[in-house]
Amino acid sequence: MKSLNCMSMKMNILLLILLLSICYLIGCDSQLKKLTKVEMLEIVDSNNLLLKKYFENADLEKLAEMYTDSAKLCPNGYNFVYGRDSIKAFWKEDFENSKVLDMKTTTTSVEGNIEIIYETGKTTSKISYMDSIYTPTVKYINIWVKQKNGKYLLDVDFWNNDLSKK
Numbered sequence: 001m002k003s004l005n006c007m008s009m010k011m012n013i014l015l016l017i018l019l020l021s022i023c024y025l026i027g028c029d030s031q032l033k034k035l036t037k038v039e040m041l042e043i044v045d046s047n048n049l050l051l052k053k054y055f056e057n058a059d060l061e062k063l064a065e066m067y068t069d070s071a072k073l074c075p076n077g078y079n080f081v082y083g084r085d086s087i088k089a090f091w092k093e094d095f096e097n098s099k100v101l102d103m104k105t106t107t108t109s110v111e112g113n114i115e116i117i118y119e120t121g122k123t124t125s126k127i128s129y130m131d132s133i134y135t136p137t138v139k140y141i142n143i144w145v146k147q148k149n150g151k152y153l154l155d156v157d158f159w160n161n162d163l164s165k166k
Contacts, residue, residue, distance in 0.1 A: 035112065040119075044107055044152075056103060063091055069083065073086075074156075075159065076161050098129040104124050116144065117144040119140075122140070140159035
């Protein structure tokens with residue numbers, strides 16, 4: 001239990017550092033074009049619908065394309081996964097062991113500018129795993145970075161269990 005509390009505290013510190021870094025980066029360049037919260041929400045909602053589709057269809061190729069080349073994935077209970085190819089391998093293994101039957105994402109906040117959007121929220125999934133159905137809920141932080149082609153891709157995908165549901 002002590003080890004779990006220590007790990008939880010370390011995760012909270014990491015999360016705080018990440019959020020402070022994002023706030024600093026966003027605040028440093030006030031010259032960047034501003035997006036309204038409505039525009040940011042439209043972007044992340046659209047991308048979250050794509051994520052839902054790719055997870056439910058187990059479309060590994062399309063899912064991998066949602067991440068930047070240098071993306072960072074921080075799954076609950078795992079080490080960081082760095083880079084699109086490693087993230088693709090992570091999801092490939094996950095798809096071999098489970099099937100996402102349904103996924104509902106609720107964004108709780110968006111902040112940012114034209115170049116970077118950070119989003120927080122919760123996702124509840126219905127997952128088939130070893131002949132059983134599970135419905136986990138996770139809290140997440142997604143950081144979307146605008147690419148040269150105008151698309152926003154995940155550069156940071158960080159989530160952990162939502163213990164408030166228990």
